[in-house]
Amino acid sequence: MCLSKENGGLDFRDLECFNQALLAKQAWRLIQEPDSLFARVMKSKYYPDIEFMEATLGPRPSYGWRSILHGRDLLSQGIAKQIGNGESFQVWTDSWIGR
Known part of the structure; x- marks a missing residue:
């Protein structure tokens, strides 16, 4: 898969990054998309009472859940929360100022 297209591959540079x-x-x-079937199933199984960004690994996580949390950790390095009307905003704990 990492071979060039000329050599019969898919020309991926780094499968781990992909x-x-x-x-x-x-x-x-x-x-x-919190109302999608995927999101509702994951929420009911892994984080029923909290938001996705605050979810933890839990007692018996699947490999897929562990992987998605790894993706969330990568994602959290570049996202910030919008303040909006301020109802769901925690000044001291939410990431809202760029680094």
Whole structure:
């Protein structure tokens, strides 16, 4: 898969980085589409009473959940929360000022 297209490959430069990008995309999908079937199933199983960004690994996590949390950690390095009306905003704990 890492071979060039001329040599019969898919021309991926780094499969590890590609995989991490896909995991971060799944984490982003959980944030952006909380009403999707995927998000509702994950929420009911792994973080029923909290938000996705505050979810923990839990007692018996699946490999998929561990991977999505790794993607979330990568994603959290570059996102910040919008203040909006301030109802769900915690000044001291939420990331809202750029580094």
